[in-house]
Amino acid sequence: MRVELEKLGIVKPKVTSEVKSEIRILDALDRQGVKIDSSEVKVGAASNDTVSVGLVFGRKTGPLGSAFVRLLTTPKVGQEALTVILEPNLAVKPSALMFPIRTIKSMRQASLFYGPVQSGAGKAVATYLERGVISKMEQDEFVMIMAMDVNLYSRNRRQITQASQSAVEEALTEIWGE
Amino acid sequence: MSSLYDGDFRFKGVYPALVTPFSDEGVNEKQYRNLIDYTIKAGATGIVPCGTTGEFTSMRFEEKVEAIRIACDAVKGRVPVIAGTGAAYTADVVKLTRKAAELGASGALVVTPYFLRPSTKEIYEHFEKVAASTDIPIFVYNIPQVTGVPLHWTVVDGLREIDGIAGLKDSSGDLINLTTILVRKPDEFQVVVGHDEVALPALATGCDGAILASANVFPGKYLRMMTLLEEGDLKSARIVQRSIQRIVRIFVNRGGGLAVKAALNMIGVPVGTARRPLLEGDSLGYGDLDELRICLEDLQMIERGPVTFIMGDRSIVAEDYPKAIGMVPNQVNDLTLLHGEALFGGGNEVAHVDLVMGMRDGPMQEALKNAGKITENVHSSNEIKDLELTTVFAPTVTVTSESHKKMVYEVAEKAVVDAVRRTVTDRIIPEELVPDLVLAVNVFVHPSAANPKRVHINNFIAVRHALRRAIEGRQSTKEIVARKDSARHPFAYSP
Numbered sequence: 001m002r003v004e005l006e007k008l009g010i011v012k013p014k015v016t017s018e019v020k021s022e023i024r025i026l027d028a029l030d031r032q033g034v035k036i037d038s039s040e041v042k043v044g045a046a047s048n049d050t051v052s053v054g055l056v057f058g059r060k061t062g063p064l065g066s067a068f069v070r071l072l073t074t075p076k077v078g079q080e081a082l083t084v085i086l087e088p089n090l091a092v093k094p095s096a097l098m099f100p101i102r103t104i105k106s107m108r109q110a111s112l113f114y115g116p117v118q119s120g121a122g123k124a125v126a127t128y129l130e131r132g133v134i135s136k137m138e139q140d141e142f143v144m145i146m147a148m149d150v151n152l153y154s155r156n157r158r159q160i161t162q163a164s165q166s167a168v169e170e171a172l173t174e175i176w177g178e
Numbered sequence: 179m180s181s182l183y184d185g186d187f188r189f190k191g192v193y194p195a196l197v198t199p200f201s202d203e204g205v206n207e208k209q210y211r212n213l214i215d216y217t218i219k220a221g222a223t224g225i226v227p228c229g230t231t232g233e234f235t236s237m238r239f240e241e242k243v244e245a246i247r248i249a250c251d252a253v254k255g256r257v258p259v260i261a262g263t264g265a266a267y268t269a270d271v272v273k274l275t276r277k278a279a280e281l282g283a284s285g286a287l288v289v290t291p292y293f294l295r296p297s298t299k300e301i302y303e304h305f306e307k308v309a310a311s312t313d314i315p316i317f318v319y320n321i322p323q324v325t326g327v328p329l330h331w332t333v334v335d336g337l338r339e340i341d342g343i344a345g346l347k348d349s350s351g352d353l354i355n356l357t358t359i360l361v362r363k364p365d366e367f368q369v370v371v372g373h374d375e376v377a378l379p380a381l382a383t384g385c386d387g388a389i390l391a392s393a394n395v396f397p398g399k400y401l402r403m404m405t406l407l408e409e410g411d412l413k414s415a416r417i418v419q420r421s422i423q424r425i426v427r428i429f430v431n432r433g434g435g436l437a438v439k440a441a442l443n444m445i446g447v448p449v450g451t452a453r454r455p456l457l458e459g460d461s462l463g464y465g466d467l468d469e470l471r472i473c474l475e476d477l478q479m480i481e482r483g484p485v486t487f488i489m490g491d492r493s494i495v496a497e498d499y500p501k502a503i504g505m506v507p508n509q510v511n512d513l514t515l516l517h518g519e520a521l522f523g524g525g526n527e528v529a530h531v532d533l534v535m536g537m538r539d540g541p542m543q544e545a546l547k548n549a550g551k552i553t554e555n556v557h558s559s560n561e562i563k564d565l566e567l568t569t570v571f572a573p574t575v576t577v578t579s580e581s582h583k584k585m586v587y588e589v590a591e592k593a594v595v596d597a598v599r600r601t602v603t604d605r606i607i608p609e610e611l612v613p614d615l616v617l618a619v620n621v622f623v624h625p626s627a628a629n630p631k632r633v634h635i636n637n638f639i640a641v642r643h644a645l646r647r648a649i650e651g652r653q654s655t656k657e658i659v660a661r662k663d664s665a666r667h668p669f670a671y672s673p
Binding site for chain 1: 459463464465511512514515517518519520521530532533534540541542543544545548549551553555556557558559570572574576618620643647651653655657658659661662665666667668669
């Protein structure tokens with residue numbers, strides 16, 4: 001309802017603080033109770049007006065594998081990690097989790113994050129798969145974790161999906177190149 | 179006054195509404211012949227090319243002629259062919275029906291003209307014209323849910339008087355209309371059921387036979403049902419319907435030909451995929467595919483074979499793994515950390531499951547380490563008691579009420595237990611491997627979930643699917659890339 005009223009100009013849109021411009025994934029994971037030695041993983045980060053991402057890529061047998069398990073089994077309230085999917089029942093490879101850097105406080109915000117943001121992230125990884133730059137070995141033996149920020153009061157879902165895809169693709173260049 | 183059909187043709191038994199295998203050029207003749215042989219060996223007493231399940235509306239005229247030609251030749255006189263010759267306009271139907279007769283079809287199945295939705299009088303004249311143009315018997319085909327043209331029993335009263343109209347195929351699923359037609363029809367007017375989900379009541383009320391999509395896969399089931407009904411054994415006939423109810427629900431409601439083709443491919447009868455706009459992963463979702471496979475396994479139609487599980491320098495061979503064609507790799511290369519995700523069901527009882535599984539001495543230790551701990555602002559997890567495969571249960575939602583708590587810790591948790599046990603008895607996780615494995619299951623249960631039975635069923639199914647996907651590495655990279663642009667996240671675009 002609020003969305004529709006804002007679109008009609010009847011209600012002023014809520015102004016919120018800007019999207020975090022630089023997400024340090026290893027710090028974010030630290031705050032989730034997971035310590036990772038940066039020498040064993042590869043990180044990337046990118047941001048635009050709507051979405052910001054910090055991501056880390058590493059072996060299942062290394063610290064990132066344990067982090068993956070930890071995030072799924074001890075989810076932090078309001079910052080629960082979920083699988084990066086193109087749509088339900090269609091997860092991307094390598095296995096990836098994403099969690100919000102800001103606490104989610106409502107079902108609508110949850111559907112924003114676990115909706116257009118998730119979808120865009122999924123499309124970004126699928127684009128890299130399509131290009132053939134992620135080897136079979138990397139798809140099978142590695143995992144990825146993403147911390148993301150989005151303007152939680154955004155109204156245009158299509159735009160958020162594109163912004164999310166764009167940010168994640170840019171961050172992925174730090175791991176696989178252009 | 180009445181001119182009942184007085185020809186020789188008598189519909190008996192069950193005919194599959196054949197899917198049409200396609201190649202780049204048109205009909206895939208090799209696959210089509212193979213399919214026809216398969217259905218006849220499996221008990222089909224006739225065949226129907228170019229019906230709804232055959233995707234006739236996605237075929238050019240010449241392709242339909244080709245399909246009918248192949249069908250008439252492939253049966254080698256073993257069983258009759260009733261050719262689907264329906265179209266949106268009369269001239270096309272007349273042309274194709276004449277061609278079918280030339281090619282040796284014993285009869286024609288003609289759908290009510292659709293899309294433009296003609297009036298009753300126009301429908302009547304259409305059928306008069308078609309019946310007058312040929313000597314082969316015509317079966318009127320009623321499928322209002324896709325044509326938009328319902329045939330009320332009073333209209334059928336009139337149609338069955340037309341010279342050359344031998345019978346009716348009713349795919350509406352409307353038992354009220356069908357029962358009325360059946361109890362008032364003369365014996366010579368042959369009515370066959372076309373809706374798999376109501377096969378039992380339709381046959382029990384007097385249908386002469388069936389033309390069904392699922393008869394592509396298991397025509398024998400319906401023959402058995404008919405025999406039991408003839409013997410008066412309604413109880414056993416009900417058991418047969420029960421054994422197929424779930425799989426036919428998927429066939430009927432998930433893109434018709436698309437779903438039947440997926441099933442045929444899985445059991446080793448290759449028929450390719452459906453033509454656009456039907457798309458695997460869409461009309462037929464991934465959850466549906468996994469369920470189709472499970473139903474086929476339960477019907478003992480999936481071949482079992484070896485799958486090797488490799489952990490470093492050790493390996494275990496699961497000898498009797500249900501290897502649905504195209505879905506299962508020959509080996510699982512590494513058991514450090516397998517990951518699977520599944521969503522199943524709808525409404526508030528929807529189940530969403532994210533799970534990881536792996537060898538005990540690896541990253542899965544992390545799950546065991548934290549199970550049972552209560553930390554502020556963290557959803558706690560617990561190791562499930564008395565489950566042979568060590569499993570950590572991690573609900574990812576804040577419990578809001580007593581009933582929600584029950585839903586999570588009694589209903590959903592029980593569903594996880596049942597699914598894990600079932601996956602072992604399905605022989606997907608080899609028993610020898612169980613002591614070495616640790617599983618962690620992250621589940622979501624909506625605070626407003628109200629129906630415990632559905633919560634159980636949905637979570638049971640979702641966990642089974644997620645476990646299979648984790649082990650088999652699905653969906654495959656090829657599938658992910660193929661769906662990259664068409665995938666639609668349900669929350670991506672609506673407010």
